[in-house]
Amino acid sequence: MRRTALVTGAAKRVGRAIALELAGHGYDLAIHYRSSPDAAEDAAEACRALGAAAFTVQADLAEVDACEHVVREVRERWSRLDVLVNNASVFQPVPFEQISVAQFDQMHAVHVRAPFLLSQGLLEPLRASDRPLVLHMCDIGADRPVPGYAHYSASKAALVMLVKAMAVELGPELRVLGISPGQVAWPPDYSDEKRERLRKKIPLQRVGEPEDVARLARFLADDAPYLSGCIIPVDGGLSARYP
Numbered sequence: 001m002r003r004t005a006l007v008t009g010a011a012k013r014v015g016r017a018i019a020l021e022l023a024g025h026g027y028d029l030a031i032h033y034r035s036s037p038d039a040a041e042d043a044a045e046a047c048r049a050l051g052a053a054a055f056t057v058q059a060d061l062a063e064v065d066a067c068e069h070v071v072r073e074v075r076e077r078w079s080r081l082d083v084l085v086n087n088a089s090v091f092q093p094v095p096f097e098q099i100s101v102a103q104f105d106q107m108h109a110v111h112v113r114a115p116f117l118l119s120q121g122l123l124e125p126l127r128a129s130d131r132p133l134v135l136h137m138c139d140i141g142a143d144r145p146v147p148g149y150a151h152y153s154a155s156k157a158a159l160v161m162l163v164k165a166m167a168v169e170l171g172p173e174l175r176v177l178g179i180s181p182g183q184v185a186w187p188p189d190y191s192d193e194k195r196e197r198l199r200k201k202i203p204l205q206r207v208g209e210p211e212d213v214a215r216l217a218r219f220l221a222d223d224a225p226y227l228s229g230c231i232i233p234v235d236g237g238l239s240a241r242y243p
């Protein structure tokens with residue numbers, strides 16, 4: 001029997017890598033995207049090439065209605081959901097004194113409210129699984145803020161708490177986990193000089209790959225039945241470092 005997974009923000013980068021890793025290990029995929037329909041269809045096609053059934057679903061997860069749309073689309077197709085990966089993210093620096101209410105709210109809507117709404121709306125199909133997992137994509141920046149990202153870091157810190165709160169309240173049926181990437185895919189606007197400066201701080205002296213996260217996600221889904229309520233860094237040792 002094939003298993004089922006919804007991955008948000010799965011058209012590109014880390015989300016796509018998670019979708020493909022799961023597709024290659026027996027999962028059918030719901031590929032969520034916001035503004036990248038061609039890339040999402042390409043990701044779905046790549047999943048199909050690995051033997052998975054895959055469909056795409058569009059939604060701006062900053063909107064409550066759109067979250068409900070994703071829930072409906074998944075529930076219409078599947079009565080059982082094995083894995084929900086809340087991966088979609090916004091990463092835009094703004095100096096603290098210039099962060100607008102709209103920017104602050106958008107971060108929290110995408111990084112906390114949407115994971116909450118999708119988890120809540122999909123509880124019934126998740127509970128129909130024999131080993132369901134909700135996996136939230138956090139960030140080592142959730143407790144190590146970087147200047148320019150106060151709104152981002154605060155929202156990811158709230159997501160860390162959502163991992164723990166859900167794990168405490170929704171066990172024993174559900175396991176709830178977080179992955180905190182360090183640097184696993186560069187933001188496109190980082191200069192070579194900035195990339196090199198950041199790379200040198202990483203104990204493993206290299207940047208990770210989306211596949212490093214994807215392999216852990218698949219392991220957590222399939223081979224970690226006694227893990228819940230924790231957040232695992234995938235960062236080459238960066239979060240162990242001070243300063």
Ligand SMILES: NC(=O)c1ccc[n+]([C@@H]2O[C@H](COP(=O)([O-])OP(=O)(O)OC[C@H]3O[C@@H](n4cnc5c(N)ncnc54)[C@H](OP(=O)(O)O)[C@@H]3O)[C@@H](O)[C@H]2O)c1
Pocket residue numbers: 008009010011012013014015032033034035036037059060061062086087088089090091110137138139140180181182183184185186187
């Ligand atoms: N990359 C890293 O090194 C790194 C480091 C730390 C933490 N993380 C975390 O790991 C996860 C994946 O990282 P990533 O770099 O691959 O993410 P990303 O490229 O920044 O974002 C993933 C996707 O999120 C979607 N998205 C953005 N705003 C949205 C909205 N309002 N509604 C719905 N979807 C929206 C976009 O989909 P469309 O393209 O379809 O618009 C985008 O492709 C994220 O949660 C991120 O915070 C990543």
